Amino acid sequence: MSIKALLLKQYDLYPKMQFQDIVKLIYQNEFAGGHLIENEDDILRKLQEELCSLKHSCMDKRIPCDAFEDIGNNLCRLHLAALKYYDISLNTVNKLFISTANSIKGSIQSFEEKLDVLRQCCKEGLLPYPLEELEAYLCSYKKKCYPPVSHSEIFRAAYSPAYRIVRSEYHDFFEVFCRIDSLMKLKDRVTVAIDGNSGAGKSTLASLIGNVYECNIFHMDDFFLTPELKTEERLREVGGNVDYVRFKHEVID
Numbered sequence: 001m002s003i004k005a006l007l008l009k010q011y012d013l014y015p016k017m018q019f020q021d022i023v024k025l026i027y028q029n030e031f032a033g034g035h036l037i038e039n040e041d042d043i044l045r046k047l048q049e050e051l052c053s054l055k056h057s058c059m060d061k062r063i064p065c066d067a068f069e070d071i072g073n074n075l076c077r078l079h080l081a082a083l084k085y086y087d088i089s090l091n092t093v094n095k096l097f098i099s100t101a102n103s104i105k106g107s108i109q110s111f112e113e114k115l116d117v118l119r120q121c122c123k124e125g126l127l128p129y130p131l132e133e134l135e136a137y138l139c140s141y142k143k144k145c146y147p148p149v150s151h152s153e154i155f156r157a158a159y160s161p162a163y164r165i166v167r168s169e170y171h172d173f174f175e176v177f178c179r180i181d182s183l184m185k186l187k188d189r190v191t192v193a194i195d196g197n198s199g200a201g202k203s204t205l206a207s208l209i210g211n212v213y214e215c216n217i218f219h220m221d222d223f224f225l226t227p228e229l230k231t232e233e234r235l236r237e238v239g240g241n242v243d244y245v246r247f248k249h250e251v252i253d
Helices: 003-013 019-031 040-055 080-085 092-102 108-123 131-143 153-159 169-170 174-184 202-212 242-250
Strands: 069-070 075-077 163-167
Touching: 003 019, 003 108, 019 075, 040 080, 040 092, 040 169, 069 174, 075 080, 075 092, 075 169, 075 174, 092 163, 092 174, 092 202, 108 131, 131 169, 163 169, 169 174, 169 202, 174 202
Parallel strands: none
Antiparallel strands: 069 075, 075 163
16 A cells, blocks of 8 residues: 555544544554564553553544555554454563564655655645644654654544554464463463475475474474485375374474
8 A cells, every 4th residue: 555545544433533642553554563673571561551541432433444554555553442352462462563563664765755645646636734833843843853753633533533653464364362261261372383385485484483482393394205215115105204103202292
């Protein structure tokens, strides 16, 4: 999705967006969380507090009903109000957010190019913001060296925003994380097997899982038979090209 398409789509969803809300959207599209996260416990505590606050307030003001909202650049907003419908732990959600924040850098040049798209949308009348007021806001914002932006009070009152920015891949495999968390409630150790054709993304998914959980990742390529074990009889077996004895000993047991 182009940045122009994103801005227009978001304004359709949130017609009460103010200058700072649409700039915040562009900032998140470019920088995600905007800074490296070192203290995971503090971030988890804030997440717990925010979710607790949501439970005691109206959570139905949001327009989108999906848990994930595409904000372009391979990023999504994961809406906290929707978590009650999923069997996923807050610790995992926190890890998704932290992994995303620590992996996205962005650039000022790209950010400013996206702000130029916002200006152009206003010039063309595609967005209703007065151009002079927008220019004054952006000029002041630039002098502050483009810090992260908070939502406006108008936006907060209208939509009760509560979300975390995560990579789109976490959206694609969200069900996998939910199932892992569900199993972890029942078992001390969970083993996840990923099957698929060559180039299907097995290693990519394994890496995503490894970013979130403390786990070991084993690649079957490391367990192919050594030359001395490649007998005709062995290779006629289904899966016989794998040293399943060593795999069972080193991984399963």
